[in-house]
Amino acid sequence: MFSLGLGTAQLVAPGEMNRLVGADDDPRNRRIQRWAGGARELAAGVGIEARYRTTGWLWARVAGDVLDLTLLGAVLADPRHRPEQRRRAAAATAAVLGVTAADVRAALQLQHAGEHAANGHGGGGVKEIEAKAEITIHRPVAEVFAFWNDLENLPRFMRHLQSVTRLGADRSRWRAKAPAGMEIEWEAEVTAREIDEYISWRSVGGATVQNSGSVRFTPAPGDRGTEVRVHLHYRPPAGKIGAALAKLFGEEPGQQVRDDLRRFKQVLETGEVVRSEADPEGTRTRRLLAQRPAQPLPR
Incomplete structure (x- = not known):
């Protein structure tokens, strides 16, 4: 649900999202916000909610989180940005780090559960x-x-x-x-x-x-x-x-x-x-x- 909500906001209002995270609001950054962010988040959200190969979609979210952190790092490192922009980028980075930790944990749990069942130790559909x-x-x-x-x-x-x-x-x-x-x-x-x-x-x-x-x-x-x-x-x-x-x-x-x-x-x-x-x-x-x-x- 977080992916669906964030992806929708990035597609519909890329300019507002750029300003929220401290990035310059220009045509290039709007395209990055809309397609590298919004489309990716929506695809991940739909894939996770479909409950089909959920582990893969969660790892895709982790990869997307790494991309977001890279882009936010570029905002923080740009000397042309104002202090207010850096503060917003720092707050966004902290938020994405928290989301990344949650995504990694969920992906590892699902992957471990799948391996456990494949090795014959899980329920595998056989009820107690x-x-x-x-x-x-x-x-x-x-x-x-x-x-x-x-x-x-x-x-x-x-x-x-x-x-x-x-x-x-x-x-x-x-x-x-x-x-x-x-x-x-x-x-x-x-x-x-x-x-x-x-x-x-x-x-x-x-x-x-x-x-x-x-x-x-x-x-x-x-x-x-x-x-x-x-x-x-x-x-x-x-x-x-x-x-x-x-x-x-x-x-x-x-x-x-x-x-x-x-x-x-x-x-x-x-x-x-x-x-x-x-x-x-x-x-x-x-x-x-x-x-x-x-x-x-x-x-």
Whole structure:
């Protein structure tokens, strides 16, 4: 918007702009003001607002700022100019220096963001996946917490996980199945833990799928066991691989987490995950589990 406004003023009133910055108002300077300044600023403003190759247009603005500073330097250095002209040129130079700093910063930020996405670390159009779910398990809080706190237990009920290996007190390596037969691996660290209350964690290093999560354990009303609430965030990388990994939790991420929690409930209440012989991983098992508390299916 600054480019559009300044460019319009330079095209429409080049004489006033010359006097404002301390330059001589003659036909030559009016042409410079109108075409080297106004037309350039308008082109940059339109290009930036079009959101097409914005970084290039911002660098074009920086180049234009350098040209403006050069012209203002010539005004300051001309011994024929009056003190009033030099004061105006000095004020204009200070203003252009501020604009130049803002343009350089914006151009660098956009350029860095573009390089980050091209290297597979940005969003690249793949939105963050968020999933929430909760369930009541008929077991004491201490028992439920202790089972989850041993992260190596997680693959027993989280279907996409293949393994979790403890690397230290609060650090672990996770391996998961991904679409098209792919596997992904990352390291995670526990960021907060309160015994029998909550655990939170996040991926560390250059994880292919940046993720974080938390799980809370609270006593269920009426002494009915433990309420478990899970909240997960995943940010897949850019590109086609990222789009495929975004499907790690399927079309409805919350449904996948709810299924994992039902299996968690089964493991703690019955000691095993119940599956249907006809449909070991499919919707029939989900419907049965959704209809009643976890228990072994009849033979």
